[in-house]
Amino acid sequence: MVSAENLISEAWKVLNTVEDPEIPVISVVELGIVRDVSEHNGELTVNITPTYSGCPATQVIEDMVVEALHNAKLAPFQVNTVLSPPWSTTFISAEGRRKLKEYGIAPPESESVDKKALMGEERQVTCPNCGSKNTLMVSQFGSTPCKSHFKCKDCLEPFDYFKCL
Amino acid sequence: MNHNNSLYQAVLHLGDNALILGHRLSEWCGHGPVLEQDIAMTNISLDLIGQARMYLDYAGRLSGENKNEDDLAYRRDVLDFKNFLITEIPNGDFADTIARQFFFDQWNVLYTAALMASTDETLSAIAQKAHKEVSYHQRWSSEWVVRLGDGTPESKEKMQRAIDDMWMFTGEMFTQTSEEKSLVTQAILPDAEALKATWLQTVSAIISDATLEMPTDDFMQSGGKEGVHTEYLGFILAEMQYLPRAYPDAQW
Numbered sequence: 225m226v227s228a229e230n231l232i233s234e235a236w237k238v239l240n241t242v243e244d245p246e247i248p249v250i251s252v253v254e255l256g257i258v259r260d261v262s263e264h265n266g267e268l269t270v271n272i273t274p275t276y277s278g279c280p281a282t283q284v285i286e287d288m289v290v291e292a293l294h295n296a297k298l299a300p301f302q303v304n305t306v307l308s309p310p311w312s313t314t315f316i317s318a319e320g321r322r323k324l325k326e327y328g329i330a331p332p333e334s335e336s337v338d339k340k341a342l343m344g345e346e347r348q349v350t351c352p353n354c355g356s357k358n359t360l361m362v363s364q365f366g367s368t369p370c371k372s373h374f375k376c377k378d379c380l381e382p383f384d385y386f387k388c389l
Numbered sequence: 390m391n392h393n394n395s396l397y398q399a400v401l402h403l404g405d406n407a408l409i410l411g412h413r414l415s416e417w418c419g420h421g422p423v424l425e426q427d428i429a430m431t432n433i434s435l436d437l438i439g440q441a442r443m444y445l446d447y448a449g450r451l452s453g454e455n456k457n458e459d460d461l462a463y464r465r466d467v468l469d470f471k472n473f474l475i476t477e478i479p480n481g482d483f484a485d486t487i488a489r490q491f492f493f494d495q496w497n498v499l500y501t502a503a504l505m506a507s508t509d510e511t512l513s514a515i516a517q518k519a520h521k522e523v524s525y526h527q528r529w530s531s532e533w534v535v536r537l538g539d540g541t542p543e544s545k546e547k548m549q550r551a552i553d554d555m556w557m558f559t560g561e562m563f564t565q566t567s568e569e570k571s572l573v574t575q576a577i578l579p580d581a582e583a584l585k586a587t588w589l590q591t592v593s594a595i596i597s598d599a600t601l602e603m604p605t606d607d608f609m610q611s612g613g614k615e616g617v618h619t620e621y622l623g624f625i626l627a628e629m630q631y632l633p634r635a636y637p638d639a640q641w
Contacts, residue, residue, distance in 0.1 A: 277439025277518055278411075278432075307443070308514035310521065363425035364525060365432040373425065389521045 228263040235261045238296040245284045249327045256315025268301035273311045276369040313388045325352045330385040351376035395568035397451040404444030405472035411437030436522040443515045463633040468616040475558035477622045487533045488551035494527040496562045503579030531595050538599025553604050560609025
């Protein structure tokens with residue numbers, strides 16, 4: 225019989241290996257999708273939360289979490305979806321932000337930056353390729369529900385910005 | 390009508406608004422005026438369909454008949470749908486779509502902000518989630534009203550016509566059935582009538598920024614919440630429900 229603490233830490237280790245299907249460098253833990261893990265009478269409960277309501281990856285992520293826990297022989301377990309408090313980009317860990325940037329996606333900065341960029345007031349989103357702040361929002365809606373489309377005016381590269389929610 | 394049934398109808402109404410408008414916007418996929426706006430409209434469509442899933446999943450649990458979100462989306466007919474008429478109006482040209490989205494988004498932002506304070510935990514949680522997304526939609530549609538209104542003579546004329554045409558479908562957003570009023574007194578639903586003043590203020594400020602004229606016509610259409618729809622809803626359902634009705638329980 226494994227102790228509850230061991231079971232829970234084992235589960236976190238497994239969850240850390242589950243990658244976001246659309247951004248395959250960042251784990252669902254770093255993305256803040258896994259809310260918490262608890263144990264009751266030898267059964268694990270994993271609470272996950274959707275990022276954007278319409279994100280098509282949500283179902284895939286849930287299936288991947290179930291599969292990973294199953295393969296690690298951590299059954300019995302249940303995976304629940306919780307809505308409150310709603311996911312926001314502040315749930316992305318510092319390590320997650322670093323990996324996003326390395327992957328070429330500008331990590332979320334702050335909500336006011338998004339609004340200002342839209343109104344064309346200030347250039348504050350940093351280009352993940354060259355580090356310039358001389359960037360321009362092309363569209364607040366990008367290739368997936370969580371991203372906006374930007375362009376760097378110095379290195380001229382287009383890039384995705386993980387928009388604030 | 391007992392409490393559960395009035396709550397069921399109210400949640401169904403919120404889910405139907407999101408589902409039908411989400412479906413309408415999805416019709417723009419591959420037809421947007423430019424790629425970025427094609428992507429914007431389909432993104433907003435995805436958000437709305439995601440919100441519809443959350444509302445309809447909850448409605449299914451309230452139905453007392455063990456229904457799920459798919460049963461409610463695909464196995465009801467026109468008279469059972471409770472969406473506002475404005476959500477089923479055809480896309481028309483880009484200005485028509487913007488006018489429809491603008492009026493609805495301004496309502497949705499106010500409504501979800503107020504719904505966060507609902508004493509019903511599930512509705513409050515859905516509203517917290519939806520409100521963040523809807524704020525993006527509202528910024529997008531407001532910006533387009535200004536850009537087209539204060540644009541070329543042609544875009545201005547089209548935007549004004551679209552706003553005038555859509556106007557008669559806005560009144561319904563601030564009406565309440567007697568069942569809804571009883572949920573308002575229990576602080577489960579926000580008071581929609583009380584949102585009207587703020588809505589009018591924001592809408593007229595943006596319309597004025599866009600150098601357009603506020604419509605003055607008082608005649609308003611209604612009926613969506615009671616299941617009395619325009620001829621257009623049947624056509625949407627025919628397309629949307631064809632596959633699950635022809636091949637029940639089909640899986641990808």
